[in-house]
Amino acid sequence: xxxxxxxxxxxxxxxxxxxxxxxxxxxxxxxxxxxxxxxxxxxxxxxxxxxxxxxxxxxxxxxxxxxxxxxxxxxxxxxxxxxxxxxxxxxxxxxxxxxxxxxxxxxxxxxxxxxxxxxxxxxxxxxxxxxxxxxxxxxxxxxxxxxxxxxxxxxxxxxxxxxxxxxxxxxxxx
Amino acid sequence: xxxxxxxxxxxxxxxxxxxxxxxxxxxxxxxxxxxxxxxxxxxxxxxxxxxxxxxxxxxxxxxxxxxxxxxxxxxxxxxxxxxxxxxxxxxxxxxxxxxxxxxxxxxxxxxxxxxxxxxxxxxxxxxxxxxxxxxxxxxxxxxxxxxxxxxxxxxxxxxxxxxxxxxxxxxxxxxxxxxxxxxxxxxxxxxxxxxxxxxxxxxxxxxxxxxxxxxxxxxxxxxxxxxxxxxxxxxxxxxxxxxxxxxxxxx
Numbered sequence: 506x507x508x509x510x511x512x513x514x515x516x517x518x519x520x521x522x523x524x525x526x527x528x529x530x531x532x533x534x535x536x537x538x539x540x541x542x543x544x545x546x547x548x549x550x551x552x553x554x555x556x557x558x559x560x561x562x563x564x565x566x567x568x569x570x571x572x573x574x575x576x577x578x579x580x581x582x583x584x585x586x587x588x589x590x591x592x593x594x595x596x597x598x599x600x601x602x603x604x605x606x607x608x609x610x611x612x613x614x615x616x617x618x619x620x621x622x623x624x625x626x627x628x629x630x631x632x633x634x635x636x637x638x639x640x641x642x643x644x645x646x647x648x649x650x651x652x653x654x655x656x657x658x659x660x661x662x663x664x665x666x667x668x669x670x671x672x673x674x675x676x677x678x679x
Numbered sequence: 680x681x682x683x684x685x686x687x688x689x690x691x692x693x694x695x696x697x698x699x700x701x702x703x704x705x706x707x708x709x710x711x712x713x714x715x716x717x718x719x720x721x722x723x724x725x726x727x728x729x730x731x732x733x734x735x736x737x738x739x740x741x742x743x744x745x746x747x748x749x750x751x752x753x754x755x756x757x758x759x760x761x762x763x764x765x766x767x768x769x770x771x772x773x774x775x776x777x778x779x780x781x782x783x784x785x786x787x788x789x790x791x792x793x794x795x796x797x798x799x800x801x802x803x804x805x806x807x808x809x810x811x812x813x814x815x816x817x818x819x820x821x822x823x824x825x826x827x828x829x830x831x832x833x834x835x836x837x838x839x840x841x842x843x844x845x846x847x848x849x850x851x852x853x854x855x856x857x858x859x860x861x862x863x864x865x866x867x868x869x870x871x872x873x874x875x876x877x878x879x880x881x882x883x884x885x886x887x888x889x890x891x892x893x894x895x896x897x898x899x900x901x902x903x904x905x906x907x908x909x910x911x912x913x914x915x916x917x918x919x920x921x922x923x924x925x926x927x928x929x930x
Contacts, residue, residue, distance in 0.1 A: 522749050526742035533738060547746050554748070602741045612829070612852055613822035617734035635696065636728040637735045642698050654689070660696070661688035664724040671726070674821070 514557040520566040521550055527638070531571055534633040535578050537599045537622060545582055549574035571634070572648045599623065620670050624663055631659040632667075686710065691721050696728075730818065793855045794900055794909045797862075797876045798893035800853075801911050804872040809848045809864055819847065826850035829859040830879050832906060838929040839863060842922055845873060865912070873912030873919070875926055880907035888927060890920055899923035906930075 521528075528549060532542035552573050553560070560569055599622045601615075621629050634645040635656070646653045686707065693699050694707045711717045820836045827834040829852050839847040845865035853860045855878060863875040886902040897919040898911035908930070910923040 518749050522745045525745035525749070526739045529742040530735060530738040534735075543743065547748075550746055550749060602738070612825040613818075614730075614734040614737060616825075617730055618738070621731060621734070632731065633735065636731045639732075642693070642696070657689040657693055657698075661692040661724065664692055664695075664726045665688065667731070668723055668726045671730075 510558050513560060514554060517553055517557040517560055521553060524567055524570060528570055528574060531633060532574055535630050539600060539602045545574055545578050548577050552577060568644060568648055575649060620667055628659045628663040631656055632663045635660060688724060691724050695724060793878055796855060797909055798896060798911055801874050801896060802894040806870040806872055809866050809872050812848045823850045826852050826861050830861055830877060834930060842925045844868060844918060845922055867913050871913035875910045877906055877908050880905060888923060890916055901927055
């Protein structure tokens with residue numbers, strides 16, 4: 506490995522450390538399960554270090570790594586998760602980390618999160634990128650490798666069902 | 680070119696997300712204003728995305744440390760990680776607090792009392808912790824109902840907003856040694872963050888209101904009918920006392 510490659514790998518490594526919580530959250534939303542999120546997030550870090558030489562200095566590391574995680578999940582790990590079936594939660598079952606009795610938790614926020622997690626995988630992933638991470642449509646479609654029209658239709662569908670669900674819940678509580 | 684074509688849900692979504700040009704935005708706005716049916720459709724898409732953004736904030740706090748392959752011996756706390764001292768007592772001590780905050784707690788530390796922990800926590804709040812929150816009364820009431828229920832108390836939104844000098848912002852469930860503790864957060868007119876914290880206490884252990892400065896913040900605390908309270912924040916003791924009297928009367 507040349508000195509330059511070594512430097513780039515170090516840059517990627519240093520960048521991944523503070524990015525890891527966001528990467529892990531993204532993986533939770535994509536996979537719907539903390540165990541799978543751990544696997545995908547770790548695998549994405551390994552892949553990012555292996556491919557560090559492809560990272561263009563000065564571009565955004567977060568988008569690049571999210572894209573790596575997305576591809577890993579869709580191309581490799583998702584089918585493993587489906588095959589394993591039995592012992593593992595199915596892909597339809599959403600499991601979120603337990604906040605624990607002492608953790609600071611906002612109960613309404615958790616309900617909102619569960620509603621988002623109840624959306625189809627493609628929709629909730631797009632919601633996370635645009636409404637939580639704050640990416641533009643253009644950035645989200647690059648991460649997900651889909652046309653911009655697909656980003657728009659996923660968000661329109663997500664908005665329709667979330668608006669309805671959250672209004673119903675609010676109505677029930679008030 | 681497509682100006683007068685039917686507006687799809689995708690068009691309206693892009694409009695709400697600020698993803699259309701200024702000219703297109705003005706055009707959609709004009710068409711929506713002139714068409715009740717379009718207004719209904721827009722309303723059906725009017726999701727509070729800030730709520731979604733905030734709802735996923737806690738997941739960052741639950742993320743495991745970065746994997747060892749990144750060569751990070753210290754667990755990296757994300758910048759938004761909130762510090763709650765009872766977590767130290769639980770299991771997250773060590774690496775998480777090895778930096779400046781470790782020193783903060785080691786240096787005299789908070790009192791071994793829930794109010795001391797609240798004061799230490801409140802000392803980390805700044806106006807900006809709360810100033811970006813701008814939510815509807817409906818959202819606040821729904822949140823408050825869930826949060827207040829964890830300590831088995833009914834709290835009406837009106838009781839928190841009628842006081843006048845404080846702008847009510849948010850309710851959260853915290854924990855102290857396994858017991859739920861609720862935090863109701865306010866901003867003063869001066870933009871200072873204040874919190875009214877309530878924990879279920881011993882029945883019959885009523886305490887008259889006492890005022891004291893804690894962690895450099897003005898505070899008033901009292902206990903009544905099985906609940907213990909503290910109002911803390913800012914440096915205007917008279918204002919805190921006055922607001923505390925109001926809360927003691929209505930809660």
